[in-house]
Amino acid sequence: MSAQGQKATLKIRRGAAGETTRFETYDVPFEHGQSVLDGLRWLRINKDPSIAVRYSCINANACKECMIQVDGETVYACTARLEPREMTLAPLPNKKLIRDLVTEIAPPSERFK
Amino acid sequence: MHLEPLLISTDVLIIGSGAAGMYAAIEASRDGAQVLLADRSLIGRGGATVMAQMTVAVALGEETPDDPQYHYANTIAAGRGLCDDKLAQLLCEDAPECIREMDYWGVGWARKDGHITATTAPGHDRPRCVYVDFLNTGPAVSKTLRTAMARNPNIRKAGDLCVVDLIVSDGECTGAVAYHLGTGAPVLIAAKATVLATGGLTRLYARNSASTNMAGDGYALALRAGATLIDMEFVQFFPIGHLAPRLVGMDPIMWDPFRYKLGGQLLNGRMEEFTARYGSDEDGKYVLTRDLATYAITKEVEAGRDSPHGGAYLSFQHCTETQLRDAFGPVIDRLAANGIDLTKTPVEVAPIAHYHMGGVKADVTMASDVPGLFVAGEVVGGANGANRLSGNAVTEALVFGRRAGRSAAERCRRVPVPALRAQDTKAALDLINDEGADGSPANTAAAIADLQAVMTKDVGPFRTAATLNRALSGLAAITAEHGDHPAGEHGSFDMRRLDWFDMRNMLTVAHVVTQCALNRIESRGAHQREDFPQMSPQWQVRQRVALHDGKLAISTEPAAAKALAS
Numbered sequence: 001m002s003a004q005g006q007k008a009t010l011k012i013r014r015g016a017a018g019e020t021t022r023f024e025t026y027d028v029p030f031e032h033g034q035s036v037l038d039g040l041r042w043l044r045i046n047k048d049p050s051i052a053v054r055y056s057c058i059n060a061n062a063c064k065e066c067m068i069q070v071d072g073e074t075v076y077a078c079t080a081r082l083e084p085r086e087m088t089l090a091p092l093p094n095k096k097l098i099r100d101l102v103t104e105i106a107p108p109s110e111r112f113k
Numbered sequence: 114m115h116l117e118p119l120l121i122s123t124d125v126l127i128i129g130s131g132a133a134g135m136y137a138a139i140e141a142s143r144d145g146a147q148v149l150l151a152d153r154s155l156i157g158r159g160g161a162t163v164m165a166q167m168t169v170a171v172a173l174g175e176e177t178p179d180d181p182q183y184h185y186a187n188t189i190a191a192g193r194g195l196c197d198d199k200l201a202q203l204l205c206e207d208a209p210e211c212i213r214e215m216d217y218w219g220v221g222w223a224r225k226d227g228h229i230t231a232t233t234a235p236g237h238d239r240p241r242c243v244y245v246d247f248l249n250t251g252p253a254v255s256k257t258l259r260t261a262m263a264r265n266p267n268i269r270k271a272g273d274l275c276v277v278d279l280i281v282s283d284g285e286c287t288g289a290v291a292y293h294l295g296t297g298a299p300v301l302i303a304a305k306a307t308v309l310a311t312g313g314l315t316r317l318y319a320r321n322s323a324s325t326n327m328a329g330d331g332y333a334l335a336l337r338a339g340a341t342l343i344d345m346e347f348v349q350f351f352p353i354g355h356l357a358p359r360l361v362g363m364d365p366i367m368w369d370p371f372r373y374k375l376g377g378q379l380l381n382g383r384m385e386e387f388t389a390r391y392g393s394d395e396d397g398k399y400v401l402t403r404d405l406a407t408y409a410i411t412k413e414v415e416a417g418r419d420s421p422h423g424g425a426y427l428s429f430q431h432c433t434e435t436q437l438r439d440a441f442g443p444v445i446d447r448l449a450a451n452g453i454d455l456t457k458t459p460v461e462v463a464p465i466a467h468y469h470m471g472g473v474k475a476d477v478t479m480a481s482d483v484p485g486l487f488v489a490g491e492v493v494g495g496a497n498g499a500n501r502l503s504g505n506a507v508t509e510a511l512v513f514g515r516r517a518g519r520s521a522a523e524r525c526r527r528v529p530v531p532a533l534r535a536q537d538t539k540a541a542l543d544l545i546n547d548e549g550a551d552g553s554p555a556n557t558a559a560a561i562a563d564l565q566a567v568m569t570k571d572v573g574p575f576r577t578a579a580t581l582n583r584a585l586s587g588l589a590a591i592t593a594e595h596g597d598h599p600a601g602e603h604g605s606f607d608m609r610r611l612d613w614f615d616m617r618n619m620l621t622v623a624h625v626v627t628q629c630a631l632n633r634i635e636s637r638g639a640h641q642r643e644d645f646p647q648m649s650p651q652w653q654v655r656q657r658v659a660l661h662d663g664k665l666a667i668s669t670e671p672a673a674a675k676a677l678a679s
Contacts, residue, residue: 016606033358033360034359034361041558044558045558045559046556046559049557049558050601050607050609052607053608055325056154056158056159056160056163056326058325059360059361059362060164060362061361061363062163062164062364063155063158064158065159079361098295098605099605102606104295105155106156106272109263110270110271111271111273112151112271112272112273112274112300
């Protein structure tokens with residue numbers, strides 16, 4: 001099942017609100033069928049636990065928390081497929097940035113104020 | 114940098130916004146209380162409810178005559194002699210009202226000929242399990258409750274709020290210390306009553322069917338606040354969690370509704386039916402209870418008769434394309450997008466951590482042993498004994514949530530708003546304001562994966578003294594690495610810090626589960642000791658866990674004799 005030695009390269013926009021954001025690039029082992037969120041979870045465990053990404057349900061596309069941009073397109077990270085090439089990951093451009101890929105996506109009435 | 118905490122005052126604080134928390138919020142506000150509904154994730158999105166694609170058990174009797182007493186009898190039988198009679202009774206008796214109220218709020222229970230239709234899940238003596246098509250029960254329940262709350266000005270909602278500890282003053286719970294994930298700011302919440310609705314502990318296991326925020330927080334918070342935990346050794350594994358091929362955008366427990374509607378065949382790696390070997394002949398119908406199915410699959414795998422990825426095959430090749438589409442409509446397209454055609458190939462399934470029977474000890478008002486602290490949903494222990502009957506999880510979320518909200522509001526009419534004392538909040542605030550561990554801290558996400566590996570390998574559905582002792586050693590090593598100072602920084606959305614606070618709870622709860630499993634030298638329901646394979650009458654007891662001077666104190670109490678129904 002796994003494609004021997006293939007990798008995906010994730011170029012991730014990093015930084016918190018008020019900071020100058022930057023891109024950091026990481027290689028992730030590629031396996032056929034994986035999601036972009038699988039790649040991000042692998043990165044947190046194996047390379048850098050400080051990468052911030054919002055998710056709850058991991059795989060079911062039920063919580064709808066993992067909305068990010070992949071190559072300029074808004075997707076759910078849990079259903080967007082990882083591909084064996086460079087992919088650019090960025091926070092949603094139309095939502096307030098919190099950190100890295102995390103944005104303020106809750107409706108105003110459900111936010112802590 | 115020491116941040117001054119924000120102070121919030123409320124009548125009722127509810128922690129966790131799955132079905133239990135949301136129903137509690139609605140009920141408490143209906144009884145006149147001001148509510149703060151807090152969740153460490155987004156409101157109504159995380160937790161287990163939104164993931165529940167299956168059914169909800171309730172004796173409505175619309176199609177087939179039924180009565181809560183029959184539902185109760187099945188619940189007690191599934192619980193293998195350990196159910197708390199009163200909680201099980203409450204669960205079954207209040208279920209119809211809650212299910213009908215959900216119907217009134219527009220959840221959309223599947224109907225046939227004008228009646229709410231029910232299916233027969235394993236362990237039930239008649240069709241009793243209602244659902245929302247297609248594979249949409251949990252999301253529909255969550256959305257309906259969120260919408261019902263939206264119209265209510267007395268419920269204030271606070272997402273991204275991570276509770277670090279409950280506040281206890283002179284033995285009573287007076288609120289909670291939390292921090293806001295978005296800013297890292299500490300928050301003090303003073304509450305006349307607090308409801309824990311944080312769900313279970315499935316995240317302790319590598320393969321699990323719930324959200325990433327189901328890591329036993331509520332058990333650890335309650336234990337540190339002085340409450341009693343019971344039945345902590347009973348972790349339910351869902352036998353046919355999806356294993357292969359890789360499937361994205363689908364819940365791993367999705368095959369259960371398929372089995373309700375279409376039967377399906379469990380086959381070993383040699384394409385042979387095998388469940389009869391373990392005492393249950395399916396005969397094309399879905400009657401195999403969860404503990405037996407988990408046992409049968411695990412034993413086939415151990416005997417070397419596993420499917421390529423280490424599980425069993427589940428085949429729907431007997432179904433036609435039309436039958437599949439009639440039963441599951443758009444889901445068949447989602448499967449096709451994943452390259453799966455059920456008419457041509459079977460899928461692979463294996464047991465997956467799904468639910469926790471144990472939890473906080475509570476009475477029928479949902480009060481814990483700590484005045485001011487109530488519990489609701491999966492965090493409650495006892496109603497389901499040693500094994501939960503299919504369909505009772507969402508039911509207990511609704512029933513116990515409603516009851517906890519009512520009890521919390523009732524307390525608010527009796528007690529004043531507590532004045533928080535610095536001495537009761539200092540330890541938790543110091544943790545939140547901690548500058549972080551020195552040097553280069555270990556990878557917090559990897560530490561969680563390590564804990565999950567220990568629990569999966571050695572504290573799964575089948576245990577021995579050897580595996581459990583090995584797990585205790587493994588957990589002790591991870592605890593030592595975890596240390597007393599939070600990782601990361603107290604800035605905005607530092608995932609290392611969130612991991613560290615999660616691990617603080619996960620380590621405590623993992624230790625409790627393992628120790629209770631080691632103590633119980635028999636096999637019962639979801640707890641199977643391979644070195645003690647028989648159920649023993651001496652062990653028809655509950656283990657109670659409390660914290661005394663920072664040390665676990667475990668004692669036993671007899672379970673009601675009348676509950677020994679199977």
